[in-house]
Amino acid sequence: MTTASAVKTNSVEEQAKKARKAAKTLSILTTKEKNEALHTVADALEAGYESILSANLTDLKNGEDKGFGAAFMDRLSLTKERIFDFAAGLRQVAGLPDPIGDVMSGWTLDNGLKVEEVRVPLGVIGMIYEARPNVTADAAGLALKSGNAIVLKGGSSALNSNQAIIEIMHHALEKTKIPKDAVQFIATADREATKQLFTMKEHIDVLIPRGGASLIKAVVENATVPVLETGVGNCHIYVDKEADAEKAINILINAKTDRPAVCNAAETLIIHEEWLNKHKNLLADCLKKHGITVHGDESAAAALPDVVPAGESDWANEYLSLDLAVKIVASLEQAMEHIDRYGTKHSESIITENRETAKKFMQLADAAALYHNASTRFTDGGALGFGAEIGISTQKLHARGPMGLPALTTRKYLMSGDGQTR
């Protein structure tokens, strides 16, 4: 909070106003001007990696003093390689198609009035996030490429790292056509600053929370600024009675263990009892081999070894670990009722060789991403080919699933006439 680009708590509104003003300038820059700026920032981050690492050491030291856990410390920790990855990410975003200015549709009314629907930036994005310092560079890159200013409020544990990144970005932007005011960083650990963002409708067009369930809930419940809800994934794998055993096991293990801490990891396995009767030994061996802890009710305990008794909270839990809730059902309908009740509308997968059963699941389950015979891990902007993503929307309005650059845009209808009246 003492570096040159740091800004005091009581100035959150001033910062948002500056972002609004900068957004106007940014909104009409050419694709070339924006891409050049992103490359300039990427180069500067690489050149300045040592100062970021040094600030990061301070955050890590503070984190140790506060006794943060290993997973948290890992998310907070930067290396030269991770910083070079930020730069690579910015260059990748520079390479993506620019959505701004796209004429999405156009027509002429009988009276000669020309109508064009044109894609434009949202304006000012408010980003509220937790420990990962990479979000600072990633979110700024996506916002700038899509012509938006951004107000960043990162977690207090990464304050020094984030400030070091922002200082380098600001200095770099001064050499470009993008006004440096287009990237605002709220340099305080004070939670009041976050709350101020919740209601700043005049200056901020959308809030995007990225982090744990409690952060997202706080934003959704308290913000009057429109919110793009992201990320909580209580994802289910439903193994139907007609599931191929090898596919089912491979997909389950991949979805649960490949990266347990991410939102597209599986949290609950729903198994048709007929399948379970046939394959319980195979399943038990696999779960044990991969160190997965099973939480289940009595019927699960009767079929599988070492089952931890599951309560209501297990069905709703996003474990983000090698824990797995197991629910046994007698029909597709029961499986879907369970998903309707406990799912977070993120990603759900059915494993079955029966196409009709799969079709019913895909039609009636309500989530951003539905899979037939594939792992939920593909719900990711990179994996699905969207390029970089700013988060995964679990709401239905505006954007659903991985949000790439188009999710950071809106539209204007432009009508050109020569005196038309109604």
Added chain:
Amino acid sequence: MTTASAVKTNSVEEQAKKARKAAKTLSILTTKEKNEALHTVADALEAGYESILSANLTDLKNGEDKGFGAAFMDRLSLTKERIFDFAAGLRQVAGLPDPIGDVMSGWTLDNGLKVEEVRVPLGVIGMIYEARPNVTADAAGLALKSGNAIVLKGGSSALNSNQAIIEIMHHALEKTKIPKDAVQFIATADREATKQLFTMKEHIDVLIPRGGASLIKAVVENATVPVLETGVGNCHIYVDKEADAEKAINILINAKTDRPAVCNAAETLIIHEEWLNKHKNLLADCLKKHGITVHGDESAAAALPDVVPAGESDWANEYLSLDLAVKIVASLEQAMEHIDRYGTKHSESIITENRETAKKFMQLADAAALYHNASTRFTDGGALGFGAEIGISTQKLHARGPMGLPALTTRKYLMSGDGQTR
């Protein structure tokens, strides 16, 4: 509140749950099944118009007793013709293309995983509105055609009329494939019922408020369910120094007087001082001839007769009457600053013969609809060729401007594989 289909206040959650369940059935009906149902409902409304008129008489009598104003009574009042218009509206919606099931995009990943982005209904729409009983039929028609269930909460002044409409709709739906539970009407004047809708995230996917500024503000500020903000239109006409006088006057008069009570009517005239100096007599004559009351500051009073002194509130006011705020500026930039400050992001128009000036305005002004040499009155689903609309979005997320059927949809990503893992 005593008719057969009326439901008690404490059952709002029960009604929303029924809507959620009906939405599943409705979501997979064919276009033909939905269209047939809409025609059945339209026929029933025509056949039952007398019972609606009789219920409407009760509402009108209650309104008189409460001393409601003429404009309010007019919005509340039904005639045989107006009821037949509801029916015609439903038939028109039946004729519109069905957005549901559209494959919006599709591709195959290198690993063979097939990806399809499919348009699906939002699920359950909560509609909160004021006196106009036509919204009951119109909103239900749009919701059902787009595969959504709807929970309607109309204004208490129209309670009897709305109940009569709903009763006919419910009886008609019983003869169709659409479950009658897909249309829920909250039959109470109790405001607590409305508040219950605000936070029913589990059962309601989106709230659409339609009515005055205070209703919309209450919903936006208190709802945790995502909101589609509609309708408040503080629309500006900017007459540039290079404006053609005839176009300027025609457009101003049309935008102000054609239907002063609607959201796309002009509320503020911004005039470049050079244009005003040349045309002040012509303008004054026209304003007088059309019975327009001018509110302005000292510079307006110096140029025009009978100016009512304007305060800060005039610039922000949606008069919805033959009142007009007049602001005199020395440049395009001053005009745009004024619009940035007081506009509601609905519709703004520039009158100028200079294409470069118009381009700058269209690029930098921030609103759903921007006009060059045309009246703001065209911001309307019907006028722009969208077919029927459920409202005009003044927010930037999800939908902007007139919202037709596609605004009532979201998407799912459907992934089909044969065992793909990451």
